[in-house]
Amino acid sequence: DAGVIQSPRHEVTEMGQEVTLRCKPISGHDYLFWYRQTMMRGLELLIYFNNNVPIDDSGMPEDRFSAKMPNASFSTLKIQPSEPRDSAVYFCASSLADRPYNEQFFGPGTRLTVL
Amino acid sequence: SQKIEQNSEALNIQEGKTATLTCNYTNYSPAYLQWYRQDPGRGPVFLLLIRENEKEKRKERLKVTFDTTLKQSLFHITASQPADSATYLCALPVWMFSGGYNKLIFGAGTRLAVHP
Numbered sequence: 001d002a003g004v005i006q007s008p009r010h011e012v013t014e015m016g017q018e019v020t021l022r023c024k025p026i027s028g029h030d031y032l033f034w035y036r037q038t039m040m041r042g043l044e045l046l047i048y049f050n051n052n053v054p055i056d057d058s059g060m061p062e063d064r065f066s067a068k069m070p071n072a073s074f075s076t077l078k079i080q081p082s083e084p085r086d087s088a089v090y091f092c093a094s095s096l097a098d099r100p101y102n103e104q105f106f107g108p109g110t111r112l113t114v115l
Numbered sequence: 116s117q118k119i120e121q122n123s124e125a126l127n128i129q130e131g132k133t134a135t136l137t138c139n140y141t142n143y144s145p146a147y148l149q150w151y152r153q154d155p156g157r158g159p160v161f162l163l164l165i166r167e168n169e170k171e172k173r174k175e176r177l178k179v180t181f182d183t184t185l186k187q188s189l190f191h192i193t194a195s196q197p198a199d200s201a202t203y204l205c206a207l208p209v210w211m212f213s214g215g216y217n218k219l220i221f222g223a224g225t226r227l228a229v230h231p
Contacts, residue, residue: 004158033219042223043159043204048216055216091158098217100147100208101166106158 004107006092012113018080021110023092024073029105031098034067034077035091037109043091049075050098082114117143117209121222128195129230136190136225138205145207148181148188153202153224162203163190195229202226 005024013019025032032049048056052069060067064083069075079086089111093104120139128134138148146167151159165172165181165188172179178191192199204224208217 043221045218045220048218050216055214056211056218093158100145100210100217101164103149103161103164104159104219106160108156109158 004092004094004105006090006107006110008110009108010111010113012115013082014115015083016081017114018078019082019086019112019114021077021090021092021112023075023077023107025075025092025094026105027073029094029096030072031095031102032069032075033093033095033104034075035093035106036088037091038088046077046090079112082112084114087112087114117141117207117220119205119207119220119222121203121205122225123223125226125228127228127230130196132195134192134195134199134227134229136203136227138188138190138222140186140207143207143209144183144186145209147208148179149206149208149219150179150188150190151204151206151221153204159204159221192227195227197229197231200227200229 007022030051034046035043037043046059047067049069067077089109091106091109093106095102095104118141149164150162152162153159163179165179167183176193180189202224205222206219
């Protein structure tokens with residue numbers, strides 16, 4: 001398996017524009033997570049899907065952020081409109097289950113810069 | 116709420132020495148604790164898992180301890196090498212009673228630099 005795939009790897013956009021980040025989890029993994037990482041706040045969980053259904057979206061900063069998982073092999077995180085404070089590295093991760101001993105497999109991340 | 120603390124200062128050590136990183140937590144009692152490694156420009160990669168009833172876990176040059184009384188885990192790399200330079204994050208699963216699921220909470224990580 002290729003691991004978790006994310007695209008794009010880098011995104012530079014201007015304030016107010018819509019940004020869409022994409023993720024393909026590892027085949028057979030029923031759990032998908034979107035994280036945001038910044039120097040100030042570390043790695044924060046934004047949203048968590050189980051079998052394509054959002055289980056916990058309490059980490060989504062505000063209504064400008066939305067996430068979907070239309071099928072088991074694809075998820076998107078959208079920011080509309082984007083703001084400079086959204087600049088961060090966004091990671092997608094997947095896991096086989098959500099037992100406390102299950103490891104998470106992370107993608108390479110998307111570095112987002114909002115000017 | 117749950118809080119995880121890792122040393123925010125970078126740890127600089129000489130090649131061949133043992134590196135020791137600390138993870139402290141408060142306000143809950145996890146049954147497991149995970150350690151991840153993150154290299155610049157990459158996502159975290161799982162290294163080791165330790166259970167609350169395991170005092171120590173080893174994997175090659177890595178050793179993790181878990182003291183549930185002190186609410187602390189120590190992560191050791193023996194005979195360190197420059198290739199061990201990275202950021203190391205601890206992560207604890209938290210049971211969300213409201214939704215009936217586990218959520219993994221990550222510490223901020225400690226950057227380790229091993230100098231030749």
